[in-house]
Amino acid sequence: MERNSTTGGGLMKRNNRIKIVLEVSKAYFSSATLFLLYFFPLHAQDPIPSCPLISKVTANCDTLRSYSQRTDTVAVPQIAFPSGFQQLGENELTDSLGILNPFLEKLRLLHAGFSTDTIRIVHIGDSHIRGRILPRTTGTLLTETFGAISYIDMGINGAFCTTFTRPDRISDIAALHPDLVILSFGTNESHNRRYNTLLHYRQMDELVRMLRDSLPNVPLLMTTPPGSYDSFRKSRRRRTYSINPRTAIAVETMRRFADDNGLAVWDMYEAVGGRQRACLNWQEAKLMRPDHVHYLPEGYVLQGELFYQALLKAYNDYVGY
Numbered sequence: 001m002e003r004n005s006t007t008g009g010g011l012m013k014r015n016n017r018i019k020i021v022l023e024v025s026k027a028y029f030s031s032a033t034l035f036l037l038y039f040f041p042l043h044a045q046d047p048i049p050s051c052p053l054i055s056k057v058t059a060n061c062d063t064l065r066s067y068s069q070r071t072d073t074v075a076v077p078q079i080a081f082p083s084g085f086q087q088l089g090e091n092e093l094t095d096s097l098g099i100l101n102p103f104l105e106k107l108r109l110l111h112a113g114f115s116t117d118t119i120r121i122v123h124i125g126d127s128h129i130r131g132r133i134l135p136r137t138t139g140t141l142l143t144e145t146f147g148a149i150s151y152i153d154m155g156i157n158g159a160f161c162t163t164f165t166r167p168d169r170i171s172d173i174a175a176l177h178p179d180l181v182i183l184s185f186g187t188n189e190s191h192n193r194r195y196n197t198l199l200h201y202r203q204m205d206e207l208v209r210m211l212r213d214s215l216p217n218v219p220l221l222m223t224t225p226p227g228s229y230d231s232f233r234k235s236r237r238r239r240t241y242s243i244n245p246r247t248a249i250a251v252e253t254m255r256r257f258a259d260d261n262g263l264a265v266w267d268m269y270e271a272v273g274g275r276q277r278a279c280l281n282w283q284e285a286k287l288m289r290p291d292h293v294h295y296l297p298e299g300y301v302l303q304g305e306l307f308y309q310a311l312l313k314a315y316n317d318y319v320g321y
Contacts, residue, residue: 074111099221107146120177120178121139130159131294133301137303137304137305138151138305139151141308162203182220183263208261220263223265224251247279
């Protein structure tokens with residue numbers, strides 16, 4: 001029933017005008033929609049923008065995110081241990097702060113073909129490094145995997161970490177423009193029967209401070225010693241050997257120093273059995289020389305392979321992030 005009041009009549013007229021406008025609008029938009037669909041078909045989603053060209057990526061750009069290559073891992077080889085090796089630890093780098101990330105990023109760019117720059121590694125240390133088999137095994141394997149790697153060893157027989165705290169030796173290291181410096185000491189420090197943890201800590205601090213003054217943006221990686229024996233002469237012709245108990249103390253000091261001062265660590269001592277089995281594993285596998293401190297070539301090759309494996313694990317953890 002129609003309303004006869006002035007107010008009701010006005011409302012009915014306005015409603016009729018609204019209906020007319022809606023009907024016209026529907027017709028207009030239907031025609032416009034058909035026109036757009038015919039000439040500009042819609043898609044389920046917009047096309048994904050292409051990745052920027054490498055030449056357009058700035059130095060601050062996260063290329064891992066841009067190119068979705070966080071799964072660009074490499075195969076990690078299995079290590080063939082002698083049958084006598086027991087109670088092995090985890091063979092991995094400790095780097096909770098990501099100290100090695102700049103170095104690992106350079107490896108990733110080299111491996112992916114985005115860079116052709118040679119990556120320079122300098123490995124300093126004692127007689128284990130001076131023998132060259134360990135570092136050259138690691139360097140050769142890294143070159144085979146990643147390409148342009150320059151792996152330079154600078155070992156000195158009988159060296160303590162203080163052996164390198166000389167301006168000329170620090171200058172020699174800096175002149176090589178390394179992307180990574182590896183420090184391998186601890187055997188000779190722990191052979192001092194008057195070994196002192198505080199003195200050892202201060203000596204490491206002096207070396208690291210000098211390196212960082214000359215190479216402020218270069219990551220440092222410390223490795224622990226493999227283990228050795230003390231020798232005692234009971235008679236003129238007979239010498240006996242016992243496991244050097246100070247090696248484990250030196251390793252703990254080195255790990256504590258690294259944690260306190262932002263160094264990455266490869267704990268070879270723990271990886272091959274630690275306090276309980278490290279020395280026994282090497283000796284029972286007949287990989288140590290008669291002096292019970294140094295190793296046969298096969299022993300150093302195994303150490304180099306273990307170091308290479310630990311580096312690859314760290315690399316895969318980085319690119320798989």
